[in-house]
Amino acid sequence: MPPDRLIADLYRQHAQGLFSVALAIVRDAAIAEDAVHDAVSRVLDRGTIDGDAVAYLYASVRNAARDLLRRRRVRRAEPIDDRIFDPAWTSEPGLSCDQELRHALAGAIESLPPEQQEVLLMRAVGRLGFEQIAAAIGAPLGTVASRYSRGVDALRHQLQEVAQ
């Protein structure tokens, strides 16, 4: 399959996951979109994909987001909208029990350290395997498993507090 066709397919499947990972890094929807755009552009310009295509695309988005974040830290002074989850949903009044749980979970995820957050998002939203996540973030498999485990532990702890 030609790289451009492959990337088009991957983007269709992973647009939400790629955007969420970028958003978790830059915490600004417009910049996150720029990061996804830059990443896809870079991959298309390169013309080839090394290794796992999904992991490669996530890695590209992550790198682009970090590049933009470095620039933003220098240039931006205005406050940013930093929520990963839908703000309309999180501010919804009269939440049911299940929604309350998810609401608490959303808050808990957003308070996680970024390195745990991206692993959880790649896993839960992007449906990536641990090997793919390791390739995407350029870390050993053990590190990925450890970050995931610590992230889930933190979420579980938060949920237990909500349940009590």
Added chain:
Amino acid sequence: MNDHTSSTTPEDHGRDVRPAVDAAIERLIAAIPLRRPSGMLDVRIGALIERHTHPWWKRAAPIAAAAGFALAIGFVAGSWMSQGRLTGGESRTQLPALPTDGGTAIDARDARDAGLNMVLRDSSVRPAALAAPRSIDLGEEGALQAAESLWIRTDRFHDPRRGVTIERSYPETWTLVGAPAAD
């Protein structure tokens, strides 16, 4: 039955249930409405992919090919394979072969007393010959003398000796302009 063998420690129990809890948490995370990218991102990515799938030089290629083909056909029809014909009087005299000039070959020609009938074929492509008019010497008997300046791709020839001017109107018709000088 030894109870000890079937009992599980809290740590064992934790290990057993942990994957299920992790999976449940993953499902919960996936169920939380995420902020979605705007529709503009899809448009931007679509445009990016389109540009890479069909870059400008690929989009222009069929047009360039068609234009090139048309130019080539026009070039060939207008010069290499073109024939010029000068028509005139009654009698016909077959002339000896004419010298060629560089890439110009004249493979057939006739001369008539009251005029000339010649068939010319240019065997080469000489872009410099596009300039017109050019002069040719039609000779004593109306014979076409291939002068240095004879290039078939010109549209207008002039024979200063006979005062004859030949004009070509595309594609293959040559017209004698003005009467040839009387012998």
